[in-house]
């Protein structure tokens with residue numbers, strides 16, 4: 001199969017982006033090389049997301065359009081990976097019989113075998129073995145790397161498919177994680193983001209704070225980040241580690257989802273708004289100036305105007321640096337999909353607009369406080385909008401754009417912030 005080319009289309013979260021890096025790694029090890037477009041490839045892999053209806057629709061319409069490529073080139077192979085593959089398995093082959101094989105996120109380590117088979121195949125079983133496997137990864141960026149430390153989730157929030165698609169929580173042995181990060185440091189990576197659906201419930205022979213301590217001692221690594229945490233697992237020990245470990249960045253992403261404790265209960269989130277608020281206060285007392293971001297779901301079944309106003313008040317109360325807001329999307333097989341009353345879409349649209357308006361003002365106000373300050377920026381590359389402008393992030397995960405020498409891509413440089421915008425900062429290199 002030397003010389004065959006593959007092309008991956010990735011939908012969804014950072015975990016999927018990293019899974020695609022591993023899919024590329026396994027295929028390269030099998031002699032494939034990356035193609036620049038689907039039209040030039042011999043194997044197209046869709047790495048799918050089923051977190052919301054929209055993501056699923058987007059994938060199936062793309063799959064429909066790809067069919068004509070297979071008509072032109074019958075040797076073209078098509079594979080479906082990710083959460084839709086895990087959730088729907090055989091149904092994908094029935095719906096699109098021109099698909100060759102289907103493998104879920106728990107079965108990436110079977111890819112080398114799957115790609116050799118000619119018969120249509122489905123690998124959608126629960127496969128805890130993945131946590132033990134160290135798969136090769138072709139990494140997109142040269143200074144920042146994703147590192148999966150655990151898989152799956154045991155929380156069963158009533159709206160979420162992850163426990164069904166990625167299985168029960170399994171943590172990778174810390175020795176495997178450290179070896180991977182040491183290799184990354186040798187290759188010049190400066191920042192690692194630890195990935196897990198519920199990363200702060202990591203537990204192998206050590207717990208998550210201890211894992212951070214070990215990674216903090218890896219030479220060459222300057223910055224440590226991690227997503228996604230759950231408020232219930234934000235322990236005092238972890239808060240101290242964030243405050244004390246020099247390389248752990250002063251940014252924390254902690255999904256709140258709703259400001260209404262009544263809605264949090266029907267989401268099965270396992271904390272009240274007050275409990276969440278108390279943990280935020282502890283974090284801010286131990287790590288002054290820490291930047292906080294969160295996820296918010298609007299329009300959850302049964303959400304009233306009063307519940308919605310509690311979410312708006314929570315934004316004003318906490319003053320997050322940024323949020324990711326989503327309209328509730330019923331997912332087949334989840335408890336919330338059959339809850340009543342479902343909220344009408346135009347009400348969801350009105351509420352999400354209000355949430356974003358309120359938050360944009362807060363984000364701009366907090367960004368303005370950084371004007372005149374000097375920030376350490378890890379330069380990731382050229383800005384998406386202007387190739388004379390460099391772009392990077394502060395330790396608090398703010399995007400900074402500034403005119404500078406491309407020579408400093410991959411390095412951390414001091415930049416004076418001259419102007420705050422809603423979702424980024426303008427700077428001048430010192």
Ligand code: SF4
Nearest residue numbers: 153155156157160162
């Ligand atoms: S903690 Fe996150 S991944 Fe786990 S069930 Fe809840 S929303 Fe889904």
